Amino acid sequence: MAPGGSRVDIDPGLDYSPRTESGTRFRHENAGDDPAVSVPRTIRGRVAVAGVGETTYYQHGQAPEPEVKLALQAILAACTDAGLDPRQIDGFASYSNDRNDPSRLAAALGLPELRFSNMQWGGGGGGGAAAVGNAAAAIAAGYADCVVVFRALAQGQFQRFGAAPPAATVAGEQALTFPYGVISPAQRFAMRVMRFLHDHGIAPEAQRAIALASYHHAQANPRAIMHGRPLTPEAYDAARWIVEPFRLFDCCLENDGAAALVLVSAERARDLRRKPAYLLGVAQGSEYRNAARGHNAPTYASASFTTVAPHLYAMAGVGPKDVHVVQSYENFTGGVLMSLVEHDFFAPEDASAFLTLDNLIAPGGRLPLNTSGGNLAECYMHGLELQIEAVRQLRGESTSQVPGARVAMVISGPMVTPVSSMLLGTGDAL
Amino acid sequence: MNAATAHLPPGLPRPVPEPDGLDAPYWEGTRRGELRVQRCRACQGWQWGPEWICHRCLAFDLEWIAVEPRGRIYSWERAWHPVHPALKGHGPYVVALVELPHAGGVRMIGNLLGDPLQAVTIGAPVAAVFEPHDEASPPFTLVQWRTMS
Numbered sequence A: 001m002a003p004g005g006s007r008v009d010i011d012p013g014l015d016y017s018p019r020t021e022s023g024t025r026f027r028h029e030n031a032g033d034d035p036a037v038s039v040p041r042t043i044r045g046r047v048a049v050a051g052v053g054e055t056t057y058y059q060h061g062q063a064p065e066p067e068v069k070l071a072l073q074a075i076l077a078a079c080t081d082a083g084l085d086p087r088q089i090d091g092f093a094s095y096s097n098d099r100n101d102p103s104r105l106a107a108a109l110g111l112p113e114l115r116f117s118n119m120q121w122g123g124g125g126g127g128g129a130a131a132v133g134n135a136a137a138a139i140a141a142g143y144a145d146c147v148v149v150f151r152a153l154a155q156g157q158f159q160r161f162g163a164a165p166p167a168a169t170v171a172g173e174q175a176l177t178f179p180y181g182v183i184s185p186a187q188r189f190a191m192r193v194m195r196f197l198h199d200h201g202i203a204p205e206a207q208r209a210i211a212l213a214s215y216h217h218a219q220a221n222p223r224a225i226m227h228g229r230p231l232t233p234e235a236y237d238a239a240r241w242i243v244e245p246f247r248l249f250d251c252c253l254e255n256d257g258a259a260a261l262v263l264v265s266a267e268r269a270r271d272l273r274r275k276p277a278y279l280l281g282v283a284q285g286s287e288y289r290n291a292a293r294g295h296n297a298p299t300y301a302s303a304s305f306t307t308v309a310p311h312l313y314a315m316a317g318v319g320p321k322d323v324h325v326v327q328s329y330e331n332f333t334g335g336v337l338m339s340l341v342e343h344d345f346f347a348p349e350d351a352s353a354f355l356t357l358d359n360l361i362a363p364g365g366r367l368p369l370n371t372s373g374g375n376l377a378e379c380y381m382h383g384l385e386l387q388i389e390a391v392r393q394l395r396g397e398s399t400s401q402v403p404g405a406r407v408a409m410v411i412s413g414p415m416v417t418p419v420s421s422m423l424l425g426t427g428d429a430l
Numbered sequence B: 001m002n003a004a005t006a007h008l009p010p011g012l013p014r015p016v017p018e019p020d021g022l023d024a025p026y027w028e029g030t031r032r033g034e035l036r037v038q039r040c041r042a043c044q045g046w047q048w049g050p051e052w053i054c055h056r057c058l059a060f061d062l063e064w065i066a067v068e069p070r071g072r073i074y075s076w077e078r079a080w081h082p083v084h085p086a087l088k089g090h091g092p093y094v095v096a097l098v099e100l101p102h103a104g105g106v107r108m109i110g111n112l113l114g115d116p117l118q119a120v121t122i123g124a125p126v127a128a129v130f131e132p133h134d135e136a137s138p139p140f141t142l143v144q145w146r147t148m149s
Helices: A067-082 A102-108 A128-141 A172-176 A185-200 A204-218 A233-238 A308-316 A333-342 A348-354 A384-395 B024-031
Strands: A047-054 A091-095 A116-120 A146-153 A241-244 A255-265 A277-285 A325-328 A407-412 A419-425 B035-040 B062-067 B070-079 B093-100 B106-111 B125-133 B140-147
Touching: A047 A067, A047 A128, A047 A384, A067 A102, A067 A146, A067 A255, A091 A102, A091 A128, A102 A116, A116 A128, A128 A146, A128 A255, A128 A277, A128 A384, A128 A407, A128 A419, A146 A384, A185 A241, A185 A333, A185 A348, A185 B070, A185 B093, A204 A233, A204 A333, A204 A348, A255 A384, A277 A308, A277 A384, A308 A419, A325 A333, A325 A384, A333 A348, A333 A407, A384 A407, A384 A419, B024 B035, B024 B062, B024 B140, B106 B140
Parallel strands: A091 A116, A091 A146, A325 A407
Antiparallel strands: A047 A255, A047 A277, A146 A255, A241 B070, A277 A419, A407 A419, B035 B062, B070 B093, B070 B125, B093 B106, B125 B140
């Protein structure tokens, strides 16, 4: 890998099919029948999303309800969607230090018992897919039977993400950055993207296409905050800089709301009312010394997926060409750009040619991206709205449907550590 | 130099050493006009940011070396939107991520001094400018950068 480069080279000849611990390929129909065949160490086909739910999405600070009430409403909505009695929930998983802890939720919902409560380490939205993976692992391992993944945000009631904390003094990592005006997430990540754009000669229009795709899809989505507020290329170009290389529309919204998914075993999901969205694979983590303090990650110009993405494809048994639709977390458009490169959808040198609005929109684009509007234009539900949209695509219910979508990817929270990504599929994809 | 001549306006968060003392030698060094980086006594490997253990050989035997305060721009950004009350009305400023090739390629963050609208070139050589804040409690010194002609 070139110094500063971040491209992960996925061998086109690589066999992506799942393998057992010993390295031999397994066949699902054999697993479990023969005690000599080890249980496959994969989530592929074993767990499904049975229901999804969200509250109304609100402008930042405009939620009329307390945050925990939003969380409860989203959880109940997901259960209604699945056709499950909420009292069957026996576990919760979330990320980014969600304030609504599982024990309180279990008490509030009168759950007969709580068997799994899980928080994915790390701030930002990098834990969105990992939380689904953690919930699924609990189900596959028998720790719990019905696990809810949720995220609730009413930032007006608490501290904003995008604003500086009020501390007068800072230590550690922050001492190396805050006194120089590197404070907000945009300021923290801009130099990663600047280096990547420089290394590969990528034009500003590549980031612009990502923003335009989200706004385009939001116009079809009545849930979207930016529904009825289209974005033109001219308006993008005329918008103010936040921090170069990010203009205003390269940056995510801040919103209030809550979202939830309910997961059960694949077998149980087949008996429920909605078409199951099966997990094909989940991977989380980051590269060698990603968290080296003061922007010293060796693979700096990266969305942090260079080691994660190959694990995801290997577990799912698919390659990038098998993916029909992608939901990729937009904290900043440059992070989406690097995420797509690291998941091998195109080489960095091809980014400017690949990232055009036509290529990124449903129904006919080469890689329909963020088909609900995502963090930029549907709602900054900390990325969990992306998981819900992936499920809707597999059900054929998106407001910007990709015809016949059978495999959907979700990429969570680029440029933080740990990050995570996941692949979902219909029954036909198993 | 004091806060009145600092590159960014007063009121931004002030750096203090960590309670466990990990980075105290770095901040003590800046007060003396030294740019200190960790180096492992066992394997001679450079390390930054600071940690208690050498990530290469796992020895708990790191020393602090004052390195030549020069480098080259590895990446940069120009911040426009004021995210802190102290920055309201200040206008844009440039941040540089500076690579130190003579210290294992470790990187330092600072402001790039001079015209905030200057063109910035990745790879350009830069030299450190120590910016003392003697009036602060406790006093501290930032490490800024200027391009070398």
